[in-house]
Amino acid sequence: MADSKKPRPAFAPWDRRELPGMFDVEETARRVGHYKWVEMRLFEALGGWVATVPELDVKLRLGTHCYKHAWHADLWNKRLPELREMNTERLTVPPNDEFVTFMDAITEPEGPDQTLEKLVGVYRVLIPHKIAAYTYHLNNTSTITDAPTMRSLRFVLNDEFEDWRDGEMLIQSLITDEADVQRAATHQARCEGLIVKAGGIAGPGSIGSTDVAVPEEVTA
Amino acid sequence: MKKILPPEELARDSRFVRLSMEDRFSDRRSPGGGGSTSGRTGPTKLTPDAPQAPDRARALMHGIFVGEIQALEGAGRTCWDFEVGPHFDEVPFALKLDMARQCWDEARHCEISIKLSEWMGTELGEFAESTFLYEAACNPDPVLRLTGVNRALEGLAIDVFNTMREFGQSAGDPVLEFCEDWMLADEVTHVKMGSDWLRRITEKDPDRRERALEFQRVVDKLFSLGGFRGEDDDSPIRLARKFREMAGFTHEEVDEISDLSKQARAEGEARLAQANAS
Ligand SMILES: [Fe+2]
Ligand SMILES: [Fe+2]
Numbered sequence: 001m002a003d004s005k006k007p008r009p010a011f012a013p014w015d016r017r018e019l020p021g022m023f024d025v026e027e028t029a030r031r032v033g034h035y036k037w038v039e040m041r042l043f044e045a046l047g048g049w050v051a052t053v054p055e056l057d058v059k060l061r062l063g064t065h066c067y068k069h070a071w072h073a074d075l076w077n078k079r080l081p082e083l084r085e086m087n088t089e090r091l092t093v094p095p096n097d098e099f100v101t102f103m104d105a106i107t108e109p110e111g112p113d114q115t116l117e118k119l120v121g122v123y124r125v126l127i128p129h130k131i132a133a134y135t136y137h138l139n140n141t142s143t144i145t146d147a148p149t150m151r152s153l154r155f156v157l158n159d160e161f162e163d164w165r166d167g168e169m170l171i172q173s174l175i176t177d178e179a180d181v182q183r184a185a186t187h188q189a190r191c192e193g194l195i196v197k198a199g200g201i202a203g204p205g206s207i208g209s210t211d212v213a214v215p216e217e218v219t220a
Numbered sequence: 221m222k223k224i225l226p227p228e229e230l231a232r233d234s235r236f237v238r239l240s241m242e243d244r245f246s247d248r249r250s251p252g253g254g255g256s257t258s259g260r261t262g263p264t265k266l267t268p269d270a271p272q273a274p275d276r277a278r279a280l281m282h283g284i285f286v287g288e289i290q291a292l293e294g295a296g297r298t299c300w301d302f303e304v305g306p307h308f309d310e311v312p313f314a315l316k317l318d319m320a321r322q323c324w325d326e327a328r329h330c331e332i333s334i335k336l337s338e339w340m341g342t343e344l345g346e347f348a349e350s351t352f353l354y355e356a357a358c359n360p361d362p363v364l365r366l367t368g369v370n371r372a373l374e375g376l377a378i379d380v381f382n383t384m385r386e387f388g389q390s391a392g393d394p395v396l397e398f399c400e401d402w403m404l405a406d407e408v409t410h411v412k413m414g415s416d417w418l419r420r421i422t423e424k425d426p427d428r429r430e431r432a433l434e435f436q437r438v439v440d441k442l443f444s445l446g447g448f449r450g451e452d453d454d455s456p457i458r459l460a461r462k463f464r465e466m467a468g469f470t471h472e473e474v475d476e477i478s479d480l481s482k483q484a485r486a487e488g489e490a491r492l493a494q495a496n497a498s
Binding site: 056059069108 | 221222225229230231232233289292293295296297298299300301304313316317320321323324326327328330331344354
């Protein structure tokens with residue numbers, strides 16, 4: 001057995017966690033507040049839709065997914081005071097008005113003949129954007145200082161992946177002809193256009209920026 | 221999407237058939253419906269050797285299934301219908317989280333009752349559906365809604381699941397007993413949610429608490445119809461005193477439901493005697 005008094009590094013050779021991260025406390029709280037807002041709007045809508053969809057399997061999946069997003073909202077609500085935001089309602093806001101317009105479009109379908117639109121908005125537009133923003137956050141925050149947010153992000157992402165798969169399979173089973181393909185594509189394009197205007201679930205910068213600084217002589 | 225979805229707009233596939241409350245209780249195939257046997261007026265206790273026990277158990281299970289759908293729909297609408305806030309028509313954030321949790325639980329109850337119905341040889345839609353449960357979930361006052369649904373109707377679910385669990389035991393059906401045991405645990409949780417929120421929200425508003433309890437009495441009375449649920453040995457559905465107290469009912473509150481049931485049974489017997497005499 002190794003000598004227990006022998007000095008060892010605090011970070012084991014396989015532990016590659018780093019300082020700093022891309023987000024300070026204030027920016028993290030801002031993002032987390034937007035996450036809570038969108039999770040709330042989503043679980044409310046899924047709950048409301050349960051009674052409006054005639055397809056039994058969809059009805060039961062929406063009821064199950066409703067809880068998961070409520071749980072995510074609760075995780076973010078509990079994280080906010082840990083990020084020095086004692087009045088959690090203050091940051092429980094959408095990132096901008098464009099995102100409100102987007103969520104209104106997502107929750108607009110109501111009739112029993114609009115299950116496809118309900119599912120497409122959530123599972124082909126909103127949830128992929130959530131996965132993107134959460135992944136960006138997870139990969140760019142400080143793996144040391146922000147470990148609690150990362151832990152929540154991992155739980156949340158696991159749910160999002162599973163629910164996305166459920167939703168996508170339901171959508172595929174509902175699309176049976178060319179007219180359905182067009183319906184799904186039209187609604188997806190409309191919602192996608194709106195979230196692009198909003199910049200994502202946390203506003204512009206939801207998944208960072210892909211702009212690179214190009215030296216002037218090259219552009220000339 | 222609008223707030224408060226009326227019961228007639230509940231979305232169903234083509235297998236489902238709607239029935240009014242009155243029709244339901246006079247429908248021989250409905251749980252609690254049907255004629256009288258063994259000297260008791262109104263519905264009789266479900267025992268494995270009772271006449272038509274398999275059919276009655278199948279009808280009861282189908283009734284539970286549609287009740288679970290409506291419980292899911294009602295909890296879901298409570299997530300949607302009310303904003304978070306301190307005002308009369310708003311609810312605390314944690315209440316909405318509870319309702320979302322209930323959605324998940326009720327979705328599982330639907331899954332369980334579908335599997336059990338299949339196991340019992342029942343096809344979905346074989347028995348008619350009435351929307352009584354969801355109707356209580358349309359109350360625009362969130363406290364009245366939670367009291368009517370989570371205390372009266374989910375309280376009835378405690379009684380029903382406990383009765384079915386005992387039926388599973390006596391009929392030697394371990395699968396039925398197992399499922400009812402799990403659903404009973406969830407329903408105790410749901411009733412406790414109702415009891416806790418009623419007390420918390422109306423802590424400084426005794427009038428509102430009384431209105432909510434009165435709404436609960438109306439719903440409880442409706443489901444004591446003809447003595448369908450009670451503490452008599454031959455009651456079709458037995459009042460599950462222990463589990464109700466676990467879920468936040470006081471001893472006196474259970475006594476009150478028991479009295480309501482006795483009264484309903486006496487009224488039912490009087491009606492029948494009158495009908496027979498004329
Ligand atoms: Fe249930
Ligand atoms: Fe329940």
